[in-house]
Structure formats: C-alpha cells, structure tokens
Amino acid sequence: MNEIFELITQILQLPFMVRALIIGVLISLCASLLGVSLVLKRYSMIGDGLSHVGFGALALATAFNVAPMYVAIPVVIITAFLLLRINETGKLKGDAAIALVSASALAMGVLIVSVSSSNVDLNSYLFGSIYAVSQNDMYLSICLSLAVIILYFIFYNKMFAVTFDENFARATGANATGYNMVMACLTAVTIVVGMRLVGSLLISSLIIFPPLTSMRIYKTFKKVIISSSIVGVVCVMVGIISSFILNVPASACIVLTNLAAYVIFALIGSMKKKMLKKA
Amino acid sequence: MLIECNNICLAYENNIVVKDLSFSVNKGDYLCIIGENGSGKTTLMKALLGLKKVEKGNISLGEGLKQNEIGYLPQQTGIQKDFPASVWEVVLSGRINRLGLKPFFTSKDKKIAEEKMALLSIENLKNKCYRELSGGQQQRVLLARALCATQKLLLLDEPVAGLDLLVTEEMYHIIYDLNKQKGITVIMITHDVDRAVRDATHILHMHKDKVFFGDKAHYLECDTCRQFTENEAESGHGCCKKGGCHCHE
Numbered sequence: 001m002n003e004i005f006e007l008i009t010q011i012l013q014l015p016f017m018v019r020a021l022i023i024g025v026l027i028s029l030c031a032s033l034l035g036v037s038l039v040l041k042r043y044s045m046i047g048d049g050l051s052h053v054g055f056g057a058l059a060l061a062t063a064f065n066v067a068p069m070y071v072a073i074p075v076v077i078i079t080a081f082l083l084l085r086i087n088e089t090g091k092l093k094g095d096a097a098i099a100l101v102s103a104s105a106l107a108m109g110v111l112i113v114s115v116s117s118s119n120v121d122l123n124s125y126l127f128g129s130i131y132a133v134s135q136n137d138m139y140l141s142i143c144l145s146l147a148v149i150i151l152y153f154i155f156y157n158k159m160f161a162v163t164f165d166e167n168f169a170r171a172t173g174a175n176a177t178g179y180n181m182v183m184a185c186l187t188a189v190t191i192v193v194g195m196r197l198v199g200s201l202l203i204s205s206l207i208i209f210p211p212l213t214s215m216r217i218y219k220t221f222k223k224v225i226i227s228s229s230i231v232g233v234v235c236v237m238v239g240i241i242s243s244f245i246l247n248v249p250a251s252a253c254i255v256l257t258n259l260a261a262y263v264i265f266a267l268i269g270s271m272k273k274k275m276l277k278k279a
Numbered sequence: 280m281l282i283e284c285n286n287i288c289l290a291y292e293n294n295i296v297v298k299d300l301s302f303s304v305n306k307g308d309y310l311c312i313i314g315e316n317g318s319g320k321t322t323l324m325k326a327l328l329g330l331k332k333v334e335k336g337n338i339s340l341g342e343g344l345k346q347n348e349i350g351y352l353p354q355q356t357g358i359q360k361d362f363p364a365s366v367w368e369v370v371l372s373g374r375i376n377r378l379g380l381k382p383f384f385t386s387k388d389k390k391i392a393e394e395k396m397a398l399l400s401i402e403n404l405k406n407k408c409y410r411e412l413s414g415g416q417q418q419r420v421l422l423a424r425a426l427c428a429t430q431k432l433l434l435l436d437e438p439v440a441g442l443d444l445l446v447t448e449e450m451y452h453i454i455y456d457l458n459k460q461k462g463i464t465v466i467m468i469t470h471d472v473d474r475a476v477r478d479a480t481h482i483l484h485m486h487k488d489k490v491f492f493g494d495k496a497h498y499l500e501c502d503t504c505r506q507f508t509e510n511e512a513e514s515g516h517g518c519c520k521k522g523g524c525h526c527h528e
Contacts, residue, residue, distance in 0.1 A: 040362055154382045161372040164362055165353065171328040172376040172428040173347025219408035220365035 007245070017244060019138050020130045024236040024254075026145035027197050030190040032210035032232030033152050036225055037163045037183060039211045045095060046083060047204035049102035050191045053079045055125050055200040056109035063116035069140065072192045079105075080184035106200075128199035128251040130240065141193045148186045155182055160221055197236075198251035206232065209258035216262070216269035235261055280341040281306050281432060281464055282327065287336035289322050296322050299336070302483055302492040306342060306431075309458045309465045311475035314485035320468045321354075323485070324434055327466070347376040350429030350463075352421050354436050359410070366404045366412070366420050370396055373427025388427075395423040399453065415446035422453065426463075433457065435467040451478060 011017045031047075038046055054072045061071035083097055113122060124132070133141075152159070161169045162179045170176040187207075194203050214227035239254030246253070282304040289297040296319035304310055312320050325331035326338060329346050340346065350373075373395075374388040396402045399419045404412065409420060418438055425433055438454065439447040455478050458465045469475050475482060482498040484491040491498065 040358060042358065157372070157378060157383060158375060160364075160368065161375040164359065164364060164369065164372060165356065167330065167353050167356075168351055168424070169372075169375055170330055171349065171351040171353075171434075172373070173345075174375050174378075215363050219363050219411070220406075221363055221368050222365075224363045 008241075011241060011244060016131050016133075017240075019133050019135075020240055020250070021237060023133055023138060023141045023193075024130060024197055024240050025233050026142060026149075027190065027194040028206055028210070028232040028236040029229050030145045030148040030152075030186070031194055031203075031206035032228040033149065033225060034183065034187050034190055035207035035209075035232075036211040036214075036221075036228050037159055038187065038207060039215075040163050043094065043098075044208050045098050045102075045204060046080070046187065047191055047207040049083065049098035049105075050076050050080055050188060051195050051200035051203040052102040052109070053105040054192045054195050056105035056112070058125060058195075059109040059112040059116075063112050069137075069192065073189060076192050077185055077188040080188040081181060084180050084184050124199070125195065126199045126201050127249060128195065128197050128202070130197050130250050133196055137196065141196070144189050144193050148190055151182065151186060155179060156225075159183065164221075198254055202251050202255050205255045205258060206236075209255075209262060210235070213258070213262045213265045216265040217272065231258075231261055231265075280304075281308075281344055282466075283339045283341065284327075285336050285339075287326065287338060288334040289319060289326050289331060290334050291322070295334075297326075297485070298488065300485075300490060301336075304464060304466060304481070306464055307458070307462055308481055309455075309479045310467070310481045310483060311479040312466065312468045312483045312485065313470070313472055313475055318485040318487065320485060321436060324436055324466070324468060327434060344431055348429050348431055350425035350427075350433045352418070352425045352433065352435040352438055354440060355417070355421075361410055364409045366396075366401065366407050366409055367392070369409050369420050370423045370427060373424035376428055392423075392427055395426040398426070399423045413446075414442050415449065418442065418446075418450060419453070426457075430463070432464045432466070435465065437468050437470065439469070439471070454478075 035047075038044060054076045057072040057075040058068045061068040079101060083094065083101065109125075110122070121129075158169075158174065158179050161174060162176050166176050169179075190207075191203055194206060197203075198206060210228040210232035211224065213231050214224045218224045218227050235257040236254055239257040240250050242257070243250040243253035280303050284300060284302050286299045286301055287297065288295060288299060296317075300323070302310075312323065314320050322331060326333055328349060328351055371384060371388065371392045374384055374392060377388060378384070393402070396405065399422060401416065401419050401423060404416060404420070409417065412420065422438070425435075433454075435454065439450050442450060451474060454465060454467065457463045458478075467475075467479075476495060476499065479495055481494050482491065484498070491501070493501075
C-alpha cells in the first residue's frame, strides 16, 4: 500500500504527468457524457469520422503555418453539422456518409503532410501525445471541456427527449434541429481537443466504450450517464498511470483499460440477469 | 373548429401522396384515418404535427390550439427498443414543450407526469426500465407521455400495432375513455376498420385518388365508400353526395 502511495506522490510531482491527468480526465468526461447520446442515436462512428477530418484540418493548418486548433475546430464543427443533416435527409445513410468523409479527410491529410514536407509528426496525430501537451494547450483544453460539460447539463433534459424520440420532441414544439446542432458542436470540440490525448485513430473509443460499458448494468438514462462519466474518468486515469509505469504508449493503455472495464461490466450484467431469473 | 385542412397537397420529393384533401376536426371529435399502406396516412399526420411541409393549401389551427399543444403517439422506432430509460424519464419528457429556456423540470411538471401515470394506471412501473416492459405497457407509457404534452388533442399513429387481442381491446378502451370522459379530441390512424366504425365519430378514408370524409353514420350508409378498397372499378362513380360527406374522385 505504501508503495502505491509513494508512486502516486512521485507521479504528481512531474508537471507533464499532472497536465496529462487533468486533460485526460476532462476530455474523457466530455466524451463519455456525449457518447451516451451518440451511441444511442447510432452515431457511434462519428468520433472516428470527425477525428480524421480534424487530422486533415491540422495538417492543412501546419502546412500554411496557422495555429492548428483555430482551423481544426471550425472545420470539424461544420463537418459535424453536415453529417447530421445528411442523416436527416436520408439519401446517404449516416454510417456510409461518415465512412466516406472519414477516409477522404485522412487521405487528404496524409497527402498534405507529404507534399508540404513539413515536419508534422504523423504518429502523434494518429496516436496522440498526451505527455507533450504545452501549458497553453492545457488551458485551452480546460476551458473547452468545462464549456462542454456545463452546456451538457443545461441541455440534459432536452438531449434526452431528442435522443429518445426526435419526432415526438419535434412534434410537441421542441427545436430538435437546434439541439442536434448543439450536440454536433459539443462533439466536434470534444473530438478536436481529445485528439491530443489518444490520437485520431482511437478517439472514438473514448466516446463509445464508457456508454456501452455502463449500459451492460444500468437501465435508466440518468444512471447510464453517471456511470459512464465515472467509468470514462477512472479508465483514463488508470490508463495514463499504467502507461507511465510500464513505459508504453498512453493511448493504447487507455483503450485496453476501457476494454477491461467493458468485459467486467458485461460479466456482472449477465450474472445479475441470471440471479434475477433464479429469484 | 380545432383543425381545418383546405385543399392540402403533400408530396415526397416529386411523388404526390395526398392531393387536394379537405377536412376539419371539431372539439371532442374522434376521427379515425383509415386506408391502405402508402395512402399517405402517416404523411398527413406529420403535416398536422408540423413535421412535414404542405405543398399546397393550408392547415389552420383554431380555438387557441397551439402547435406545441398537440400530444403525439408515434410508431415505435428501432432506437427505443434498446434505449436505457426508466418509465418516469420517458413520461416526464412529454413536458419538454413546457421547458422553454429552463434547463430543468419544475415540480408542477413532475406532478402532471404523476397524474397522467395514475390515469393510465402505470404508477407502479415508475422505476422500471422502458425496454423491458411488454408492448402494451410501452404503449401506455408513450400515451402518458403524449398526455403530458396536451390537454386538447391527441394524434395516434397505429397505437395497437403489434399488440395482442386483449391488450388491443384495453388500449382502444383507454382511448375511448380519454375522448368521452376527458373531452380530448382524438385523431387516430388505424388498420382496424370495424373498430374505427365502432368508436369513432368521424371517418377519413384515404384510397389513392379517392377520399371519403364524413361522420360515421354517413360512412355506414355509403356502401360505395365502405367498399372503397374492394371495388375500385365501381367506386369511381355514384359516391354519396349527402350533406357532411364528401367523396372526391
């Protein structure tokens, strides 16, 4: 026990570890809150698609020497709007549209990086570089994720109504399109900021895993939301700390911790079911 | 006049599904919309709810009915089948039209949600998970949610689809009572012509280009109208032209 305590105090004395943990916790909180609605609305892969668009935008920004975040955030927000609109009109189905946009943006990004022969570290965009986050980036991430979390709580009841039954919400006069836009916006911000953490290839895991894990046990929206935030935060912390101890990439550790949590919840869920049947 | 439709046309892309339809609904009416699949029933309902643009003509709401005071019982979507939500959360979400800019429900909203649950005798299901209920219970929950949104007008899209006989009977009974005892105007889409004729006060029968609208007595008198679907060749002529009943060719 003493050893673990010592290790944690040791970790907390390293500024880059503290930054990584703060950003990790905030981003995963945003991602797991939004993830519940996204997974239920069958938008699971939107995180993957948008992060590839984010990668393309970052590559473009670096090629033209502009601050990456200022290009990536608006571009990804616009793409999120468009993807949601495509789903509403229904000619191209959502999953197909996401796959299309995702692959094209990734290809464009790779092309831009190679043509501009900039020294962009492709690896760090694809797999994240949480230990290399600067002080400024940290403040920006903190502001953005706090905004996402506060807005989510303000819109919580409306999000539920729109996610559960969009037609009913619309029919009784709720501005469903507006709430979808809010959601697209929050998702886009979360993804762009979160790309730093696990990279564009793995960001969707932060959105998908905690809600799916929680739904194995909990059966009301509120409980799923609460459990999802806790699972998300705990997994990120465990992932970052173990990656430091084992000296392996943080993104891989976070995703595998999430997988472990999912397996544990799934087992508990099916055990609960069996016990209910017996009773 | 609660709702009045004047020569409305509804279309999907370039396909016209409803052409020059006129009808009106008064307070306390029980209108059944019947017709084959693809005759535009659901499209019409979406137009009444303001979810679908009317290509031509207009729908006007009267007697101080606002667009957000219509209760709606939609057909179930695939998303709802595995949605983690308690009955309470679903019923309360019917009050979303009263939220406005407020982020949270007030105690008045909660009280009304509780009343509606009591009305449909589902109080005991309050903390149950919606997706684990039986089909009939789910419909009651959705009906309670619709009642949370309205005091005046209920629009029901095939409320008994997929329910067994006993539960179907129960559901019709609840709807009938809401109409007769609570004075809530009902517009219902159904495939069950016999039942429509038994409970409804008015019938709207949609069949391709031909439409019947009138009160129940006229619908029963009008043989040609009744056999709309069976004798297409004959139904082109001699449709009843009595007062209150209009057949369009």
